[in-house]
Amino acid sequence: MHSIAEVLNKDYIGKDVTLHGWIYRIRTSGKLTFIILRDSTGLIQLLSSTKSLTPEQHRELSGLTVESSLEVTGTVREDTRAITGFEVEIHSYRIFQRNESFPISRDLGEEFLLDNRHLWIRSREFTAVLKVRSTIFKAFADFYYNNGFYQVQPPIMVSTATEGGSTLFKVPFFGEEVSLSQSSQFYLETFIFSLEKVFTISPSFRAEKSRTRRHLTEYWHAEAEVAWIGNEEMMKIEERMIEYIVSEVIRHNEEDLKILGRDIEFLRNIRAPFQRIRYADLMKMAQEWGLPLKYGDDLGADEEREIMVHFDKPVFVTHFPKSLKTFYHMPDPENPDEILCHDLLAPEGYGEIIGGGERIWDLKQLEQRMAESNLDPKDYYWYLDLRKYGSIPHSGFGLGMDRLAWWIMKQETIRDAIPYPRTIRRIKP
RNA sequence: GCCGUUGUAGCUUAGCUGGUAGAGCACUCGGCUGUUAACCGAGCGGUCGUCGGUUCGAAUCCGACCAGCGGCGCCA
Structure with missing residues (x-):
């Protein structure tokens, strides 16, 4: 054979x-x-x-x-x-x-291919997608193993929201109603007290009724949490991680990238370090480029796209105003209205792929921020406990693996980067 | 949730101001000893998304609904 x-x-x-x-x-x-x-x-x-x-x-x-x-x-x-x-x-x-007529031939429509994804998987194009994805997932894990991290497995069924705004998927649970996890961050924070450096790749669920080419309701969420480090050190790890994943894809999947029509030279240029731009400075730059943005505005998809036209590598945007981010982010001691956080924006119009930053580790400060956000401390008792017993400075991030794969392969929509996309209107096949 | 757009054979589609629905691919049969998404000939295949309305007559005009896609907001 x-x-x-x-x-x-x-x-x-x-x-x-x-x-x-x-x-x-x-x-x-x-x-x-x-x-x-x-x-x-x-x-x-x-x-x-x-x-x-x-x-x-x-x-x-x-x-x-x-x-x-x-x-x-x-x-x-x-x-x-x-x-x-x-x-x-x-x-x-x-x-x-010997088959009867195979449903998929040439001249294929988008909807038909999605309905027949279980068969389209066999195509040369999608086989290439699957091979690149395989490399990306392996490279992500390898990078962290090579740097002394432990892989952990957080729960998927949870009883609390990590972030207030996002919509949760409700599932029945022995007469109660619980939710599917939309981020493992809080659980990851618990693990650093025994393992210090941890990562996970687990599914996350968002019941947002998003109808865009960059959203999935079920997606693979890669997250890491690291003891003793701040925002800048976290970004240093992330940029090396992205560089490593891209280099592994180039090394193992050159043929697949060709099948997908991906410009490999562009990817070869994706090398650390990536530029850091403070939110306040970005607003000034945006105004010079003629974008209707002012301090305090969040970055919409259009703005991200217009900003990233000016860069050919990913860019970290740091120091967002406190009002734009959730309660657990650490305010900058030098300017408490801004927080020590970062978003990583991918070039070529792909937008945000990472969100991360330093976490508040002082109990009083965290309680105060929760009160400002009208959150009930009882719901977060175990998260608050982490600040009561040997609390330490730490940082972390979340990466959308499907978004990363989508950008690396330069696919039209994120649905073309995952075998069985789940969206507001698609649960089959 | 809001806005936009599309729906004709298994697939991709033509069908303009209303007048008997046409093609390519796939499949079946036949031809060709070097094909490259082969080619040539024939055949099979359609309640024109659904329901209702206007009309002598609707794929075409109008309305409602259903489904897909796209954009925004939200985020990874």
């Missing part, structure tokens, strides 16, 4: 190989039939003819359809006319299944 990628090699010329996979294309030309076979590693042309098969066998192979599954044994030869430079002349085979 051989893989297709393995056999696309001069060492196999003249040798017999056994391949298995699915029919990617099939066409007949007179008494010859060309089958393009697909497996997880690539494509290869197979030749069926009466030279090496009986007329009945040749006829059976010629009658196969796209995505039929089979195993073939044949002889490899080099042939520049074949799609990947080599061809296998079949002399025996086994058909596992």
Whole structure:
């Protein structure tokens, strides 16, 4: 048994190989039939003819359809006319299944492909997407393992909101109603008191009725929390992490990026350090660029896009006004109206992919900020406990893995970066 | 939630001011000993999203509803 990628090699010329996979294309030309076979590693042309098969066998192979599954044994030869430079002349085979007409052919509509995502997964394009995603998830975890972090597993079913504004998914829980997690941050903060440096990649859920190309209701949320460090040190870790993930994708997925039409040279330029811009300075710059922004405005999607036109690497925006961020962010001691936080904006119009910063670690200060936000301390008793027993300075961040994958692959919508997107209007397949 | 837009064969679509619904792909059959999303010929395939209205006559005009997509707000 051989893989297709393995056999696309001069060492196999003249040798017999056994391949298995699915029919990617099939066409007949007179008494010859060309089958393009697909497996997880690539494509290869197979030749069926009466030279090496009986007329009945040749006829059976010629009658196969796209995505039929089979195993073939044949002889490899080099042939520049074949799609990947080599061809296998079949002399025996086994058909596992001959399909009826495969629903997906050429000229595909967006809605149809989403309805048939379970089949579209097999396409060359989506196979490339899945391979790049696999690298991104591995590289994220590797980066943190290599830097002394522990991976932890926070709960998914939770009883409190982490952030006031976002809408929660309610699920029944033995006669009670609980929520699906929309951020693991508070739980991650609990882990640093035993492990100091922790990360997780877990699903998060947002019941916001967002209808945009960058929102999912279920997404993969990568989060880290680090003891003893502040906002600037946190950003240093993040920029190296992004650089590492992008470099790993370039190293392992060059072919996939080509299939997706991604400009690899652009990605090669994604190297730390990334520029830091204070919110107040960004507002001044935006005004010079003619954007209708003033101090105190939040960055909308349009503003992010217009700002990022001026950069070809991700940019950290820091020191947001207190009013724009939630209660747990640490105010800047030098200017308490601003907080020690950062958003990382991706270039090329992709916008925010990371939100993070330093957390308030003083109990009184946290209680005061919660009171300002009209939050009931009882709901957060365990979060407040962390500030009662050996509290320490610490920072963390949350990264939308699907958004990162979406940007790295430069896909049209975030739905094209995740196999089974969940949105306000889509729960199938 | 608000605003916009689209819906014709399994898929992609043409059909303009109302007059018997047309093509390509897929599939089936036939032709071609080197095809590259092959090509050539034939066949199969449609309650024009749904319901209602206007009209002698509606895919086409009007209304409501349903579904998808896009934008905003919110966020990762």
